[in-house]
Amino acid sequence: MTISQIMRRNLVTLDMDDSLAKAKDLFDIHNMHHILIKDNTKLIGVITDRDLWKNLSPTVGTRKETPQDSLVLNKKVHLIMTRDLITATEDVTINEAVLLFYDHKISCLPVIDENQSPIGIITWRDIIKVLALQYRRKTQNLEKENT
Numbered sequence: 001m002t003i004s005q006i007m008r009r010n011l012v013t014l015d016m017d018d019s020l021a022k023a024k025d026l027f028d029i030h031n032m033h034h035i036l037i038k039d040n041t042k043l044i045g046v047i048t049d050r051d052l053w054k055n056l057s058p059t060v061g062t063r064k065e066t067p068q069d070s071l072v073l074n075k076k077v078h079l080i081m082t083r084d085l086i087t088a089t090e091d092v093t094i095n096e097a098v099l100l101f102y103d104h105k106i107s108c109l110p111v112i113d114e115n116q117s118p119i120g121i122i123t124w125r126d127i128i129k130v131l132a133l134q135y136r137r138k139t140q141n142l143e144k145e146n147t
Helices: 020-030 047-056 067-072 092-104 125-145
Strands: 013-015 034-037 044-046 108-112 118-123
Touching: 013 020, 013 125, 020 034, 020 047, 034 118, 044 047, 044 108, 092 108, 118 125
Parallel strands: 013 034
Antiparallel strands: 034 044, 108 118
């Protein structure tokens, strides 16, 4: 099985000069953990919800928010994004993807085309889901054989 069969193609992306406020809004709206960062059409980085929260004050969006907290929201995403990306093409197998996750200690694997443009994303949660469903089918088939 290749990752093209399970990757998410409905990508949420930002441009490198978009603000942290825009990233925060996207994380809040879409309930996700990774946003791909592009420069024109080329993938250049990833920002995680953890990256964002490390850079924001806990008082952002509360009554105790300070003017300084608001200024941080104007920072550009390229200032905090991960630049050294581990990526894959859609023909990579799930087993190869598992090794990429393990060897590089990553939580998402952007899928790119020959022009370095993002076409999908797979996360460690997607891998766990596939493995869980495969195991469930296997155990259900064994139960049926034993009855």
